[in-house]
Amino acid sequence: MPTPVVLGVLAVLLAGPLPWVLSRWIGLRRTPAAAMLLWQSAALAAVLAALGAGLSLVTAHLWQAPVGPADVVVAGLAGAVTVVVLARLLLSGHRTGTSLRRMRRLHRERVDLVARVDGGVSVLDHDVPVAYCVPGMSRSRIVVSRSTLTRLAPAELVAVLEHERSHLRSRHDLVLEAFTVLHLAFPRWVASASARREVEVLVEVLADRAACRTGGRRDLVSALVTLAGSPAPAGSLGSAGSSLAARVEVLRDTRTHPWQSAAVSVLAAAILALPTLLVVLPWLDRLV
């Protein structure tokens, strides 16, 4: 089969059916780090395959003499589609990036004005318990409210703070941002919404794991009970695919899964290698 067709089919498989299957594979969350790798490599491979399919179609039609009018038309169409895909990605990336950074900067500025800083944590004087982080390059913040401090036992607070620190340390916001960019660039035809949702769950699971490594599992769960039991704004309660239920499920699982972790990592590498090789090989062929 010619390269453009293979890459095209691969792009479609990676963009639709694969995320669909992965988001239904609940056990994948038991190896969150490998799962995260797999989701990222699948997304990157899908983009690579889509762009590669277009580009290889262009070169296949224009680089072999004689070039007929039909070749020019096909190459033009393929080129146009490729440019549109790339432009949508770049535009979405730019929009999401600027808007996120602006919202974070404005929020951080206001937090800094009203919060009291205690041990590197910003404390808001408020009765509603909250705990969250404002991601950023060097100016990240961990914010809690006074109510959080009074309701949580010291060990529980340590677990919560470690969870947030893990988010900031591992730059989970960048992963979420990348999948948001994909989702906003291709909201339909691509299973980008389920990918985005699953990555969100994985990010929380990874931060939970990090918190459990330094503190007790029980402290983390009881902190979750205390903070989740707080009055939430009415509306999207019990929304589909609650990430909290998924987190609890993973937290209960104390076993390690080295085989699954290894297999999923290998799969991630293979998925990324496939379109890369397909794009690169024909070029190498010409060079040799």
Added chain:
Amino acid sequence: MGELEQAVLETLWDLDGTDAERPGASGRAVHDRLQGRDGRDLAYTTVMTVLDRLARKDVVVRERDGRAFRYAPRLTRAAMTAEVMHEALEGTRDDREQALVSFVGEASAEDLAALRRALDDLA
């Protein structure tokens, strides 16, 4: 700079209402109050720069008063905290671009039941 902004805003909160006739305070009053506190040696122009910056951020309202300006906090401390809290609860909702990452979002009754079961099992 952020620390100084907070100190200036807190001074404004303290001074606001001391003059029943007029809200806010002059830059001079803010400077006098801050100068020498915590061993701080502060230039008047620095205080004015910070006040202007706060006005640009819409945290402080600036009003002409003769040849100078009077500065007043747009919101009370409690109201501004409430505003930040509201933004925090909104910004962590997962149905939009997530600017902030929350420890735990909204929980359904089933979620809570699952959490309590997990807690019992771990005991």
